[in-house]
Amino acid sequence: MLSLLCCVLSLLSFLVHSCLRPWTQAKKSMKDEKEIDEVTYVVGEEETPTGLLRELMPRHVAVIMDGNRRWAERAGLLTSQGHEAGAERLIEFAEVCFKLGIETVSAFAFSTENWGRHKIEVNCLMSLFQQYLKSKTQFFQSEQIRVSVIGNLEKIPESLSATIKETEEATKNYKKKHLILAVDYSGRFDILHACKSIVKKSQQGLIREEDVDETLFERELLTKCTKFPSPDLLIRTSGEQRISNFLLWQLAYTELFFSPVLWPDFDKDRVLEALISYQRRERRFGCRV
Numbered sequence: 001m002l003s004l005l006c007c008v009l010s011l012l013s014f015l016v017h018s019c020l021r022p023w024t025q026a027k028k029s030m031k032d033e034k035e036i037d038e039v040t041y042v043v044g045e046e047e048t049p050t051g052l053l054r055e056l057m058p059r060h061v062a063v064i065m066d067g068n069r070r071w072a073e074r075a076g077l078l079t080s081q082g083h084e085a086g087a088e089r090l091i092e093f094a095e096v097c098f099k100l101g102i103e104t105v106s107a108f109a110f111s112t113e114n115w116g117r118h119k120i121e122v123n124c125l126m127s128l129f130q131q132y133l134k135s136k137t138q139f140f141q142s143e144q145i146r147v148s149v150i151g152n153l154e155k156i157p158e159s160l161s162a163t164i165k166e167t168e169e170a171t172k173n174y175k176k177k178h179l180i181l182a183v184d185y186s187g188r189f190d191i192l193h194a195c196k197s198i199v200k201k202s203q204q205g206l207i208r209e210e211d212v213d214e215t216l217f218e219r220e221l222l223t224k225c226t227k228f229p230s231p232d233l234l235i236r237t238s239g240e241q242r243i244s245n246f247l248l249w250q251l252a253y254t255e256l257f258f259s260p261v262l263w264p265d266f267d268k269d270r271v272l273e274a275l276i277s278y279q280r281r282e283r284r285f286g287c288r289v
Helices: 002-038 068-075 079-099 112-116 119-142 158-171 187-203 214-218 268-279
Strands: 060-064 104-111 145-150 177-185 233-236 255-258
Touching: 060 079, 068 079, 079 104, 079 119, 079 177, 079 268, 104 112, 104 119, 112 119, 112 177, 119 145, 119 158, 119 177, 145 158, 177 187, 187 214, 233 268, 255 268
Parallel strands: 060 104, 060 233, 104 177, 145 177, 233 255
Antiparallel strands: none
């Protein structure tokens, strides 16, 4: 009788372990996968972090840098200090992207609608842009980063306009890394500007109606400065889930990634999290294979 009981208990033990093994392995796999997302990577020129495939990297990553003011408020700092922290974060963000083989990074630095903010904050931002470009020009040159500034740019101070031209001229010959800063930018303005340019050229006899297609239209957009005008991935920080009049034409088939993290805290780990999410998606561009 005792022998039979031992056999039954052994059999039950075997069955329990057999049933739990797949669940344990799955749990371990999920834990390993989570660790891939959470680990801090040191990204070198020739290495790709675990969980990412270099051949699947986006060519163009756009970012809406949201949350500088809220970050400053939570830290008990001035709004200007929040924007300064955000500017430094952009450099780190771009460096990570470029080291991973991403060729173009575009950042929504100041929207046309931002002119409606308090005059003190607007003046602070204009001053920060100028200081940022002047202080980083040597860095852009040493890292061979081309810088382009797109937007209306008619309202910005003359001194900032001159600094933009100097920075663009000093970096115009670099090919592999391109940083695009959108200042006084509006997606609607971009489209209207392109339409007006096409109409003007048509009146001059340079363009016929049958010549107008998507390719020609894209050549009239402000993003004509890059060979990859349409971002593969758009990242927006601070929990907001809208594109806020940024690159309206260009974002038609862009993958969107919204993060609750405020922009100054969007570090390397967060960038990698966004890229892993991007690479796990199936991009069909309206077609089903």
